[in-house]
Amino acid sequence: MTEQVQTTSTSAAAGSDPAAEHDLVVVIDYGAQYAQLIARRVREARVFSEIMPHTAPVEQVLARKPKAIILSGGPSSVYADGAPQVDAAMFAGGVPVFGICYGFQAMAKALGGEVAHTGGSEFGRTALRVDDHGRLLAGLADELKVWMSHGDSVVAAPDGFAALAGTAGAPIAAFEDLDRGLAGVQWHPEVLHSESGQQVMEHFLFDVAGCTPTWTAANIVEEQVALVREQVGDKRVICALSGGVDSAVAAALVQRAIGDQLTCVFVDHGLLRKGEAEQVERDFVAVTGVDLKVVDASKQFLDALAGVTDPERKRKIIGAEFISCFDAAAAEIVQAGHGDVEFLVQGTLYPDVVESGGGEGAANIKSHHNVGGLPEDLQFKLIEPLRTLFKDEVRAVGEQLGLPHAMVWRHPFPGPGLGIRIIGEVTAERLDILREADAIVRAETTAAGVDGDIWQFPVVLLADVRSVGVQGDGRTYGHPIVLRPVTSEDAMTADWGRLPYDLLERLSSAVTNGVREVNRVVLDITSKPPGTIEWE
Structure with missing residues (x-):
């Protein structure tokens, strides 16, 4: 059986745990991949973070001696049968806690606040009104565009909390209790679409929780x-x-x-x-x-x-x-x-x-x-x-x-290589076709100076698909090539890269002229999610 030596895990050898040398922020994962992004944002602030499942007992979380705890978003309703809940003991350990989206609602419910389905669901970019900047929103604008994804809303804050902001669908979209080091927001500050999101995260880390930025x-x-x-x-x-x-x-x-x-x-x-x-x-x-x-x-x-x-x-x-x-x-x-x-x-x-x-x-x-x-x-x-x-x-x-x-800074390339960029059986002939097409695309994008604007650029051969074309005044039956330029920060989420039209035209012409087996070039404009960066 595999014996894994995870050199960055909490099970590493004595004295090797980064949490022993740096302030630790534990991100509790309530089932959303955004938990990974939250952890990354914490590290961007030069504070070490690690992720633990929501099923971890409170005593296990506190045994890690975190400087702060962040409760992530998740897909559930806090009132649904079997929905994960926050043990109120989490807030009695003297450790500052920050709730995000589902974590915000679960915190409110556990501490005696009220969460309800108001019928005002909000998804995507949403206008936020700041009523009281407090410490969490200090120095930010009175109105922000933030990224929401929720059906339930906090309609009454727990005792001791000051309500800071709201939206059309969320009467209370942010609150804080500075005496206990507790705070939360309904939106996703970890997502780039949220204005001043990193500032909100850092206000909690430094101004509420008192973390020291030493993780480099x-x-x-x-x-x-x-x-x-x-x-x-x-x-x-x-x-x-x-x-x-x-x-x-x-x-x-x-x-x-x-x-x-x-x-x-x-x-x-x-x-x-x-x-x-x-x-x-x-x-x-x-x-x-x-x-x-x-x-x-x-x-x-x-x-x-x-x-x-x-x-x-x-x-x-x-x-x-x-x-x-x-x-x-x-x-x-x-x-x-x-x-x-x-x-x-x-x-x-x-x-x-x-x-x-x-x-x-x-x-x-x-x-x-x-x-x-x-x-x-x-x-x-x-x-x-x-x-x-x-x-x-x-x-x-x-x-x-x-x-x-x-x-x-080279573009990421998957370990399985072109084997997962050929849709269908991998053969020597198909690899040669894809290699030539990929080399042409890389040369053209480098010459155009757009490499730095793109995170990754898979070129995909639809090997089991043939399309009718006309080349040299004759009918052809060739392969389509898919261009998949994407922009991202961490590969957890991605958007399709907006290349200039004249560059796309050059790429299409260069590939169909340079690779005789290819007679069609198409552009993949799917974000992640729902698609992944690679096709396989």
């Missing part, structure tokens, strides 16, 4: 380096290096900790973009000096994927083949006299864990190759130093480690 990239590096050294000792370690941001930062961090005890294994699985294998071998080694072992496994992966069209099966097959390659690489390292390999480093991030069903109540949206795709008989202990970090934190750590800007 430098701290993360220092603490993770110490933890990896403690865990690894004198053992050998291999790292799954894909050339992407996450694995590069994970590798650089572990190398700083243990030096030549680390061997990076780069698996050329044949699912990479054009020129990517050469770039990884050349640039990463030049920057880090790491010991790099290259495994050419393209035939192995293609054989394993032959005939497979189901996205989940693809991801699990790719994960299993990765581990098979690492097993073989580890055996070769042992045979070379370097000693047994006990640990495998991976660049797993928080969104990977969440989308793979990690954590109580999380939906399995898709299995990431380094989370849900790992076999149960994995022979390595896992080191995942980025497991509870968001992408922006990973980039900050990469810069702290001295990695080049181009490497740290």
Whole structure:
């Protein structure tokens, strides 16, 4: 069975818990993925945060010795059968608490306030009227546009609370009780669409809860380096290096900790973009000096994927083949006299864990190759130093480690590579088609100077779809290519990237002229949710 060494978890070795060195804010998750975004916003304010499920007993939450607690939103009505409730003991422990949306209503109900279904549901951008700025809304405008998502509303605040703001559908949309360090808002301040949202969060963290901002990239590096050294000792370690941001930062961090005890294994699985294998071998080694072992496994992966069209099966097959390659690489390292390999480093991030069903109540949206795709008989202990970090934190750590800007800020690329950007069976011919189309798109967007405006730009081949076209005065029956430019901050939510029309025209023309098997280019304008960034 897999023995996971989660280098950022609360179960880490003695002295390695960030909460022992920094103020801790516990985010209680009531079933919304926004809990991850709340935790990220807290860290943006340089305060360490971690997420616990709403089923955790109050004594377990308080045992973490949090400086503050935040109650997240959620999909339930506080009066629905089986809806999660807040134990009133949460507010008697002397720890400041901030309720958001459902957490705001659950707090009000637990403390004797009144929550009702007023018939004035609010979803999306909503006008907020500030009646009393208090401490939570100090210095903000008298009217704000905020992001709402609720059917019930607080209609009477608990005793001791001052009502601060309201909307047309929420008579009380914010309140605070400064004597007890309690506050809450009906809207979602963690969402970018809410004006002054980060200021509201920071007013609670600093002005109500008294947190100290000490959580920085430098701290993360220092603490993770110490933890990896403690865990690894004198053992050998291999790292799954894909050339992407996450694995590069994970590798650089572990190398700083243990030096030549680390061997990076780069698996050329044949699912990479054009020129990517050469770039990884050349640039990463030049920057880090790491010991790099290259495994050419393209035939192995293609054989394993032959005939497979189901996205989940693809991801699990790719994960299993990765581990098979690492097993073989580890055996070769042992045979070379370097000693047994006990640990495998991976660049797993928080969104990977969440989308793979990690954590109580999380939906399995898709299995990431380094989370849900790992076999149960994995022979390595896992080191995942980025497991509870968001992408922006990973980039900050990469810069702290001295990695080049181009490497740290490159667009994310999935571990399964082009294998999950081909809708249908993965074949060598289809990979060649997609590689050429992707290379053309990347060249055009770089030349147009829009790379920095886009978070990620999947180019997708609809391999099992054919469309009629006219090329060279003749009828063609070619493949459609989908352009999927997205903007995001953390991959938890995303919007489609508004590229200039003239650039879209150039992309369409360049792809259909440059790749003879493609006769149609379409644009995906779906946000996340409801869609995901990748098609598979």
